[in-house]
Amino acid sequence: MKIAFIASCMTVVELIQQGVTLNTTRGVYQYQRTTGSDFENNYTEKAIKSWALKELNIDMDELRGKCTVLQAKAYHSLKKRNGILMRKKTDHTLHMHWNGEGETNLAMCSNYYTASGIIRPLDKLVRKIIQGVRNVVNCCQHAGVKIKMITIINISAAKMIATECGKLRPNQDMSSGEVIQGEEFRRYTQEERMMKLEKIHVMASSSPSDKLLMVICAKQKGHVVAVTGNETEDAVALKEADIGLSVGIEATEVEKESSDIVILDDNFDSVATIISWGRCVYNNIQKFIQFQLTVNVAARVQLYCHSFHW
Missing domain, CATH: 1.20.5 (Single alpha-helices involved in coiled-coils or other helix-helix interfaces)
Incomplete structure (x- = not known):
C-alpha cells in the first residue's frame, strides 16, 4: 500500500505519524531496521505500525522527542476507543489522537483533511444521513410506531443527535424523564420502569443489558417490539424482541442469525418501507x-x- 496520494501534504503525514507512534496501547519497545519490530501483543497495532514504518519512514525516537504526551485514556470496552492528548514542543499546539472503532471516532469529528491538506467540514455528509433518519422517524411516528433511541454514546451527544433526527424538540424540557442514562434505568424498580417506560425517548450511556431490559419491559407492557442493533452484544436483545432488525454489511454473523429481518441495502430508510x-x-x-x-x-x-x- 503506497501513500503517494498524501505525500504532497506533510501536515497530514505528520498527523498520521503522531497517531501511529504515540497513540498505542503500550507503545513500541524496540525497533531495529535490520531485524524488524518488537511490538506489544496487539496484532492490529502491529500491522499498522509495520505499514507506517515501511511507508512513512518513521523515526520513533525523534518523533517522541518532538512531542509531549499530556494525558492518556486507556481503552474503554463500552466506548471502544483509547486516546492521547499531546503537545508539540515547537509551537505548543495541542492534538488529540483517538484509536478505536471507526464509527465512534467519526461521530466526534466535525472536519477532515483532504489529500492536499485542506480542512473541509463533515457537515454535508452528516446532514444527508440525519435527514434520511429524520424522514424515517416522521414516517414511523405518523404510522403510530414509537421510537426509542438506546445508545452507548454520552447523554449530551445523544440529545444533539435525537434533536437533529426529530426525536426531540429543540427546546424540549429534559427534566421530565424523556432523556435518561442506562445506569439510571437500571436503578429503577420494576414498578418505576413500567411507569416511566412510555416517557423515555432517549437512553444514553447504555450497555447491551440495558437494551435487553428495555425490550423485556416493553413486551411486558403489551407492546410489539422491534429492535435494531449493529454489535454482537445486541444479539440477545434481537432474539428477545418480537422482530429483530440487522444491517446487512455492518452486522456480524451472530447478529444476522439472531435477527428476523436483515436489511441488505444498509439503508435505515428501509425500516419505513418494511413497516409499509x-x-x-x-x-x-x-x-x-x-x-x-x-x-x-x-x-x-x-x-x-x-x-x-x-
Whole structure:
C-alpha cells in the first residue's frame, strides 16, 4: 500500500505519524531496521505500525522527542476507543489522537483533511444521513410506531443527535424523564420502569443489558417490539424482541442469525418501507379472509334456504 496520494501534504503525514507512534496501547519497545519490530501483543497495532514504518519512514525516537504526551485514556470496552492528548514542543499546539472503532471516532469529528491538506467540514455528509433518519422517524411516528433511541454514546451527544433526527424538540424540557442514562434505568424498580417506560425517548450511556431490559419491559407492557442493533452484544436483545432488525454489511454473523429481518441495502430508510409493506400484506390478508368468510357464509345460507324451501 503506497501513500503517494498524501505525500504532497506533510501536515497530514505528520498527523498520521503522531497517531501511529504515540497513540498505542503500550507503545513500541524496540525497533531495529535490520531485524524488524518488537511490538506489544496487539496484532492490529502491529500491522499498522509495520505499514507506517515501511511507508512513512518513521523515526520513533525523534518523533517522541518532538512531542509531549499530556494525558492518556486507556481503552474503554463500552466506548471502544483509547486516546492521547499531546503537545508539540515547537509551537505548543495541542492534538488529540483517538484509536478505536471507526464509527465512534467519526461521530466526534466535525472536519477532515483532504489529500492536499485542506480542512473541509463533515457537515454535508452528516446532514444527508440525519435527514434520511429524520424522514424515517416522521414516517414511523405518523404510522403510530414509537421510537426509542438506546445508545452507548454520552447523554449530551445523544440529545444533539435525537434533536437533529426529530426525536426531540429543540427546546424540549429534559427534566421530565424523556432523556435518561442506562445506569439510571437500571436503578429503577420494576414498578418505576413500567411507569416511566412510555416517557423515555432517549437512553444514553447504555450497555447491551440495558437494551435487553428495555425490550423485556416493553413486551411486558403489551407492546410489539422491534429492535435494531449493529454489535454482537445486541444479539440477545434481537432474539428477545418480537422482530429483530440487522444491517446487512455492518452486522456480524451472530447478529444476522439472531435477527428476523436483515436489511441488505444498509439503508435505515428501509425500516419505513418494511413497516409499509408489512402492514400492506397484513391488511390484504385480513381483506382476503373477510371476503372468504362472506362468500362461504352467504353460500351456506343460500344452500340452507334452498333446502328448507324444498
